[in-house]
Amino acid sequence: MADEPCTSFVCTWDPSVGRSWAANRQRTAVNNFYLVNKFHDHLAKAPIGFTEAAGNFELINSSGKGKGGDPVIDEPLDGASTAPGGLPDAGHIDNANMSTPPDGQSPRMQMYLFHQPGTTYPDGDPFIASAGSDEADVVYHEYTHGLSNRLVVGPDGVSTLNSQQGGSMGEAWSDWYAFDFLNAQGYAPDTSAPGEVRVGDYVGAGQDLIRTQPLDCPVGTTSTKCPGTPGAGPGGYTYGDFGKIIGAPEVHADGEIWGETLWDLRGRLGSKLTESLVTRAMEPGPGRPVVPRHAQRDPAGRPHDLLRP
Structure with a gap:
């Protein structure tokens, strides 16, 4: 081969x-x-x-x-x-x-x-x-x-992450919890250099194929490892990039906004406190959650894909 x-x-x-x-x-x-x-x-x-x-x-x-x-x-x-x-x-x-x-x-x-x-x-x-x-x-x-x-469910126990923003948050949580654990174990090191925490580094052979850029890309960075996209521009993403990362709203791409935000929060507060805050915030979360004006998923029960809907 x-x-x-x-x-x-x-x-x-x-x-x-x-x-x-x-x-x-x-x-x-x-x-x-x-x-x-x-x-x-x-x-x-x-x-x-x-x-x-x-x-x-x-x-x-x-x-x-x-x-x-x-x-x-x-x-x-x-x-x-x-x-x-x-x-x-x-x-x-x-x-x-x-x-x-x-x-x-x-x-x-x-x-x-x-x-x-x-x-x-x-x-x-x-x-x-x-x-x-x-x-x-x-x-x-x-x-x-x-x-x-x-x-994040309704009274019947069925997931309510079925809006564009709710689905995007779902993708972000999945990336964040995965790397929160891997980093704490020492398997996904994250130094002060941006662009080290790559989703799918192995299956992507060291390229950003599953996401447009690594999870640890802060807003304002000029690192070439955080190139962004033509629609959103370089560096870490903000809520203003919603729907622009790949040119249209898409839960995996837009999830990168919330994922990068949570990774930045973890860097400031530490893993354990952030784990507690993020999880406890899910439990009373409303149906079809929407991120406040700063930072949606497939119908409940349908498969939640890694790469595409």
């Missing part, structure tokens, strides 16, 4: 060979299972406190609070053989999602392979030939959709 950057970033399958992903299937599944359970335990602990009583995902309701019986249905190589010849089709590549029904019903996490079969690197598909299950921030991003869609 000479056309793939498999030296610095390890490839896990060959998109030109059917079922080549099967060689690493067990390792990929174990990795995804480990990450899902590790993040479950992290979110359950204080100060986040995403417990059974709060509507988290448990097979057995041991506390007597919450409904239980709703463990995450984890699909680490979903759709890997949906096209002829043991390859993924166009609907099961370069993405990941998680759908979250009300408490008591299991969410479904679908993790796809990356790099479209039949395309070349980098012109046709710049993603490395890998699996989303192999990148912790991709798994944690999707799992956090479960957190936000269980905390």
Whole structure:
């Protein structure tokens, strides 16, 4: 696979060979299972406190609070053989999602392979030939959709993150919680230099492919690692960039505004205090939340994608 950057970033399958992903299937599944359970335990602990009583995902309701019986249905190589010849089709590549029904019903996490079969690197598909299950921030991003869609709900327990701004906040929370945890563990260092905390660094082979720029891009920076976009301009984003980042409102792009804001807040207040403030603010949040004039998601129950709606 000479056309793939498999030296610095390890490839896990060959998109030109059917079922080549099967060689690493067990390792990929174990990795995804480990990450899902590790993040479950992290979110359950204080100060986040995403417990059974709060509507988290448990097979057995041991506390007597919450409904239980709703463990995450984890699909680490979903759709890997949906096209002829043991390859993924166009609907099961370069993405990941998680759908979250009300408490008591299991969410479904679908993790796809990356790099479209039949395309070349980098012109046709710049993603490395890998699996989303192999990148912790991709798994944690999707799992956090479960957190936000269980905390921001209506009286019937159905998620209300179904507005443009609410959906954008959902994407931002997913990026933020993922890297808050990874940074605290030492796996995603963040120095004073802007542009280090990149979503999808592995599957994107070190490029900003999942987001337009890293999470740690402050407003006003002139760093070349925080280039912004033609519509929004360079540097960190502000609320004035809403709907302009990719030329039209889109939850993943507009979510970068809130994600960068939360990362800046974490830098000022620290991880634990910010975890508490952000999570407690979700719990009494209104349906279809709108960011105040400074800083919306798919209908409840639908999959919440990593890259695109």
